[in-house]
Amino acid sequence: GAVVSQHPSRVICKSGTSVKIECRSLDFQATTMFWYRQFPKKSLMLMATSNEGSKATYEQGVEKDKFLINHASLTLSTLTVTSAHPEDSSFYICSALTSDRDYGYTFGSGTRLTVV
Amino acid sequence: KQEVTQIPAALSVPEGENLVLNCSFTDSAIYNLQWFRQDPGKGLTSLLLIQSSQREQTSGRLNASLDKSSGRSTLYIAASQPGDSATYLCAVGSGNTPLVFGKGTRLSVIA
16 A cells, blocks of 8 residues: 655754654655644644645644745655754654545654654 | 544443444535544554545444535444554545544553
């Protein structure tokens, strides 16, 4: 089945530094990827929609200058958390549309970010 | 705006019991509905995908039904096992737009 590989799975960084999270579609082309954030025991909150070759579309309240999204190829989308602060600590998950035929989605394994 | 509600929020059952998780959505103009499983600290694993033209999908001990007109879906788990303990998320899709998720049902199956 379609697989999205997300790295790193866990990262600890110091306040003020930047962290890059990668999501790769391994056996299919993902023209669109979605980035979510999840707080403990809460559901997923959509942050942005990433389209290959164009600017990402951010949800209301999400700072585009803090959460930089790049989707330079059909198999890779990256989320960079810039100048990270403790309040950015969270679980970040990417998702890709698997098929234009059935519009099923597959998700990455998530990245646990801790900012100290 | 689409809203997805899952009931119950949490459920604890003894091993071997059959159980039903409920999902409802406000806008019936959906393309499909997808059930996911999430283990603590992990990503989402797709369990079942039901297209709007379908009534149900089955995979092993799991059966998901969809009543699009009434805005409801159920996930039936037969003969539950401790390994089924996880959070189950229901999400509705409208094509290539982002999924809309419910808040999930946290299931604990007690041995």
